[in-house]
Amino acid sequence: MWRKSxxxxxxxxxxxxxxxxxxxxPGISRDIALLLLFATDDLAAESVAGTCNSEAVSHHGLERDFCSSVILSLPIPIMCGAISAIQGHVLGLRR
Amino acid sequence: MSSKPESDHDVVVAGGGAGGIGAALGAAKAGARVLLVEKYGFLGGAATSSNVLAYCGFYKQGPEPVKVVGGVADLVLDEIKGLGLGCEPFRSPTTDNWIILLEPETVKLALDRVLDAHGVQVLLHTRVAAVSRTADRLQAVTLAGMEGRWRVAAEAFVDATGDANLALIAGLPCRTGDDAGYLQAATGPIRVGGRDRSVPIDRARIVAAFKEYNWTGAHPTARQDGGIFAEVPVAGDMWWMMYDHELVDLTSKSFTQAEMAARSAAGDYVKVLRERVPGFENAFLLQTGPQIGIRESRHPPARYELTGEDLLSGRRRPDGIARAAWPMEDHSVPGRPVYRSIGGEGFADIPLDCLRALGLENLYYAGRTIGADAAAYASIRVMGTAFATGEAAGTAAAGPDDRIEGTAT
Incomplete structure (x- = not known):
């Protein structure tokens, strides 16, 4: 993981x-911005929908459709980073 | 060994100074169950244990204060501000560097509160006494506290002891001082009470008084500029860094000599102020630190050593996880600090490998234990930078690669 820039x-x-x-x-929510801080570039874009159903998104109090639309509007590398961040956060919640 | 049952945490942080605070908060924010152990009865490291009443490293050098450390350090500053300490950047008239002046009782209370608010378990009066390990991993630490000794297992550990005590106990080969074994001079900051605050501190008179003292005094000072002084916020007394002590090795005998010499010098120096400098007629020694200020001790082996060249060039790097902005402040000669500025944008990136132990997969360094050569060490050892390397160490310790990697689709 740390090898990923x-x-x-x-x-x-x-x-x-x-x-x-x-x-x-600019213009996106602070929560999404925080998720994007963990951007990585090696995850498949196909998992967007599944990720947006995640408990992490619920935890952040974000609307699923809003989250999906924001993520889907981003360039693919950043979008995938957001997915990675959400998944990492889910793990944190489950520990 | 006590019969107390073994407990376990995700991350154990050894040391409650700036690096340890940063590591504990970084790990806690990443979702880890964190235990922080500290040998004293309070947190804060040099700020509260050695009268180093200034956070250095939060700002770049320059005409305006440009901040380079934030993150969990801002949680600490916010807590301190909430207790009434301003934390505004203050430009030292002696060095032109930007610092944040501190009052130690406020810092202690703020650190208690910020760690509690983030769910960090803190054990004061507790030290790491032993470790259990395999060839490449730490498994548990044996803590020594008020009730005896007990074991604590964890997934990862952070050595934020300043002296690399955890790494040393774990059997890692540590370097003392620079390549030749020389240590940066120790320092004995003091607080002076009883000054007439309506009289400006006359630096020229201090310089002249100590020029004379140096002829006959028991503790001549190499500082020929009157030292670094400021008014302690809230309290209003004078904070003064005037005495440096050459530390020849890391033995208890040397530390004892250093402590006693610093105390003796403190008495002498305040007497000089009282007798020779206007406004100090009723001055008295308000406080020496609970211990002398240690600028350098052991360096544990890291996967990368930040170099002076990295800093001189202001090197940016893709694996950087914190910023070093404090100038390389070399105290090889006691009382005669030499400053070299950071190049480039005024800061350099510190890579994660500086925080990773060479030889132990789950041991991280925070604060002044991180990998650095002698020149770079003179910059990264300061508390502002320590908060940043601490946060990174704690985050890395709490979020090992495989847990996140394993979720990739």
Whole structure:
């Protein structure tokens, strides 16, 4: 996981107190921006729908359709990163 | 060994200074069950144990304060602010560097609260006494506390002890000081009470007084600029860094000598102020730190050592996880610090491999234990940077690759 540059970048921005996703995707919600902080680029786009049904999305209090529309509107690498972040968060909730 | 049953956590953090606080919060925010152990009865590291009443490393050098450390460090600053301490950037008139001045009792309370709010279990008066390990992983630590000794297992561990105590106990080969074994000088900051605050502190008079003291005094100071001083926020007394001590090794004997010499010097120095500097006629020694300020001790083996060249060039890198912005502040010669600025954008990236132990898969470093050569170490050791490397270490410790990797579709 750490070999993927996205996770490094997310942590680098986190420790520096920055929100890079907000710069690249102005207007999206803070929750989505936080998810995008963990952008990686190696997940399949097909899992978007399933991920948007996840408990993580519910946990963030986001509407599923809104979340789907935001994610689907993003460039594929960023979109996939959002999926990865949500999945990681689900794991955190289940621990 | 006590009969207390073994407990387990996801992450155990050894050390409650800035690096340990960052690591505990980073791991907790990532969903881990975190235990932090601290040898003193309070948290805060050098800020509360050694009278280092300034956070360095939060800002780049320059005419304006540009922040480079945020994340969980901001949680700490917000908590401190909530208790009435401003935390505004303050430009040191001696060095031109941006710092955040502190008042230690506020810091202690704020750290208690911020860790509690994030579900971190804290054990004060507790040390790591032993470890259990396999060839490439730590399995558990044996803690020594008020009730004896007991084992705590965890998935990952963070050495934020400053002195690499966990790595040392785990059997990793540690380097003392620089390549030649020289240690950065220790420091004895003090607080001076009783000053007439209506009289501005006259640096020229301090310089002249100590020029004379150095001829006959028992503890001549190499600082010829009057030292670093400021008014302690809230409390209003004077914080003063004037005494440095050459630490020859890491033995208890050397530490004892350093502590006693620093105390003796503190008494002398305040007497000089009282007798020679206007406004200090009624001054008294308010406090030395619970312990002398240690700038450098052991360096455990890391997968990468940040280099002075990395910092001089302001090197950015794709595997960077925190930013080093404090100038390389070399104290090889006691009392004569030499500063070298960070190049590039005014900061350099610290890669994750600086935080990963060489030889143990699940041990991470935070704060001044991270991998760095002598030049880079003179920058990354400061508390602002330690919060950032701590957060990264805690996050990495809480979120190992395979758990997240395994969900990929």
């Amino acid at each position: 996205g996770r490094f970048q997310s942590l680098a921005h986190a420790t520096a107190g920055e929100m890079p996703a907000k710069r690249s995707c």
